[in-house]
Amino acid sequence: MANQFEDQYHRKFYYLRLSITDVCNFKCTYCLPDGYQPAERKKPSFLTLDEIRRVTSAFAACGTTKVRITGGEPSLRRDFTDIIRTVAEQPGIRKVATTTNGYRMAKQVKDWRDAGLTHLNVSVDSLDPKMFYQITGENLFHQVMDGIDAAFDAGFEQVKINTVLLKDLNSQQLPQFLAWIKDRPIQLRFIELMQTGEMDSLFQRHHVSGVSIRNHLIANGWLLKARANNDGPAQVFCHPDYRGEIGLIMPYEKDFCQSCNRLRVSSLGKLHLCLFGDHGVELRDLLTQDSQQAALIDRIQSGLQEKAVSHFLDDGNTGMTPHLASIGG
Known part of the structure; x- marks a missing residue:
């Protein structure tokens, strides 16, 4: 194995x-309220299967054990199942995850599982079909629910559900969510609304801290679980009376970035050191041949030395990210 990817603050990157x-084909209010708007200029094409293999192989050679395939909506790629298989075949990669809006899962999730997908996150922002439509712009609640059932039928032992906390919309639905996971092996993750370049007014209206949920959980006997070194940033709570778990992702909390263990590569081949960083590091010119792996690893390691200690979100600095779909959330 090449040297482990590590930044100047001694954070190691496993993810x-x-x-x-x-x-993306959804129009979520907090991400793409007007739907996906392709740039008028001719955009470069998204990473090819070979480029995906090369970049994943380089990360695996430097200690990465988990890859999450994201978008936009990753299942919109016709070769999505092949991408899963390609990532899963890289030596050293033990977890292959994806985050999806779930609309294709009922038909395709078994194929994803067979190709090597080990972990699955589905975005569900409300258990009320009308509010689901209000938030996502799509009347597909029942199809997504069918997809979650299909995931369990396909052999997933747990499904993670991502719910963006929105004040005055879904923030009052904790009782319904808790009832839903009582007898289901679902890890329900409440994600605080994050301010991005195009979302200032929505953020002001709908941001709510996850602290009140955490206080409620602790007061009602929920216990904090320990994190593995390739886990994401969620604080995960379990309860002896529930099959499901609750995760909280609170990027505005002090020291949130201290345990950062993940890096991002965009669909156009740029390394992003932080979701809210100010620039990306170009990798694509080093993804054309297998023989470039050493140079690719050097460039990633060199870029890592520029990774800041924090995202500075609490100072109102949202970086250059226009919306969460642009580099995969």
Whole structure:
């Protein structure tokens, strides 16, 4: 194995979030309220299967054990199942995850599982079909629910559900969510709304801290679980009376970045050191041939020395990210 990827603050990186498209077919209020808007200029194409293999192989050679395939909506790629298989075949990669809006899962999730997908996150922002439509712009609640059932039928032992906390919309639905996971092996993750370049007014209206949920959980006998070194940033709570778990992702909390263990590569081949960073590091010119791996690793390691100690979100600095679909959330 090459040297472990490490930054100047001695944080090690076990987790790659790899975007394969920035296209999405939902119109979530907090991400793409007007739907996906392709740039008028001719965009470069998204990473090819070979480029995905090369970048994943380089990360695996430097200690990465988990890859999350993201978008936009990653299942919009026709070769999505092949991408899963390619990532899963890289030596050293033990977890292959994806984050999806779930609309294709009922038909395809078994194929994803067979190709090597080990972990699955589905975005579900409300258990009320009308509010689901209000938040996502799509009347597909029941199809997504069918997809979650299909995931369990396909052999997934746990499904993670991502719910963006929105004040005055879904923030009052904790009782319904808790009832839903009582007898289901679902890890429900409440994600605080994050401010991005295009979302200032929505952030002001709908941001709510996850602290009140955490206080409620602790007061009702929920216990904090320990984190593995390739886990994401969620604080995960379990309860002896529940099959499901609750995760909280609170990027505005002090020291949130202290345990950062993940890097991002965009669908156009740029390394992003932080979701809210100010620039990306170009990798694509080093993804054309297998023989370039040493140079690729050197460039990633060199770029890592520029990784800041924090995202500075609490200072109102949102970086250059226009919306979460642009580099895969």
